[in-house]
Amino acid sequence: MTTEVQSVSKPAQPFASSRKKSRLGLLWLLLAIGAIPMLLPFYWMVVTAFKPAEEILRLPVTWWPANPTLKHWIDAFRVANFGRYFLNSVFVSVTITAANLLTSAMAGYLFAKFQFRGRDLLFVFVLSGIMIPFYVPLIPLYGLMVKLNWDNTYWAVIIPSLYSPLGIFLMRQFIHSIPNELIDAARVDGANEFAIFFRVILPLCTPALAALGIFALTLNWNDFLWPFLALDSPSLWTLPVGLARLRGRFGTDYGLVMAAATITVLPLLLFFFAAQKRFIEGITLTGTKG
């Protein structure tokens, strides 16, 4: 029965099964060839990070390290301080993601289930956050940080990112579909608004929150422009900022840059491999990549 349903749901193909099989094999071959340019940069990044400097500069290039070395990895942690950047990245992206989830759910609940004056106008403002490019408020926002003495602190990175307009929009849409009866029933039972939010609304939002969380984590882990502008002290840099600043400090040490790039990319990729379905859902559900 299940196979029957599956074969109908796909555009069925009127071919004999052996022909169908060879066609599928051809398709796989085609897709595998297409996968080479997708994977080559990653392969080259990792392989280069294991090559000693002389081998990197020698021609013709080697496709596999002749004398593999861990020097660049040790340098990335000892000299270029990427262990610190990793911890900073974890702190910043997890903090912002957690805050985004909470504020998006709360604001979403508010916009979906409450009537108050100025609600629709406020919601239009929230939507403007999705459409207006960050390059418009960028300069005055930085000026504001200077005025508040927040430049070169994590306040500048975290506070303006506490809420996510896209997150609020998505959570509003999601909470809107939760029946009012559930909320009313809890209210009749004497639950206050906080209890309703944490005991009724939040548990029902788990799938939406998972998708939004993955989206926010990816976005903030890879976020570059604003942390790059706001953070001057090396002790505060996140991975992308530390990586971008690496060239200025260490010249064209390709081995080190490739090791550092791998350290920047790998944590999120491992997370992606572990939960790839949810990842793809989360990132596509929520629209644009920054």
Place this chain on the structure above:
Amino acid sequence: MVVVVVPLVLSFLLFWIYPIAAAFVNSFTDWQGFVGTRPFVGLENYARAAADPIFRQSLLNTFVFVAISLPTGIASALVLALLVNAAGRMKEIFRVIYFLPVVSSTIATAFVWRYLFQPQLGIFNQILQFLHLPAQRWLLSPDQALACVALYAIWQGLGYTMVLFMAGLTTIDSSYYDAAKVDGAGKWQVFRKVTLPLLRPTFAFVLVTNVINGLQIFAPIYVMTASGMTSGESPPGGPANSTMVIVVYQWLMAFRELQLGYGAAMGVILLFIILALTLLQLRWLRTRWDY
């Protein structure tokens, strides 16, 4: 609830609405240096932008970048979506492979691509040499640099657009295909008359978001074209301004030259370009496909 809502609204007004309003106001001032005064100069910044050859070049480059990367990117993502969708058991694996760049830091992957394009040690010239073709200067050539960045951008965005198309394809009811088959439609006809029109909403979304993102390209150009990354001997946007785009120029003017009023004006110009193009596309998509 008030305890939560009031700080949220206040910070929203302070960190989002105020800076946007300030950008408009500041674009009419000669604001230089973050602690400096902001004398009102009317439309001078806009007049300056209109006459500034580098700004005009950056506008042109931005549009050329979108014109190169967008059609190629969307077309290959659509083809890929159709192929991966039909890949049976291997569908998940290919989807993951093509999606990898989407999850990876732009700074990291752009560095790798910069290395691949490197004229002596880079893979691309090694491959050309192997095929007995002449080596290219890639990012160092004013004629090729922007196309190189566009190639990187297509590589990076392909998986994202592909997954959007795959999601769009699953919403098409199989009865349409069955009906078309009963009518004796060939594969190409089914694609043109059934798949393509029913993907309309996906197309609209992909087009609009890709244009908006493409007009704001910054990080790849920053990584791939600046020679000294920070205090920099040569700023991003080169060689010979061939990869100078709107936001890179805005960044240079604002944060290196501290011409903040001028930078704010460029932000406002970008906003109006994005608004105009988005409205135009939505309108075009409607007249084109609504019947």
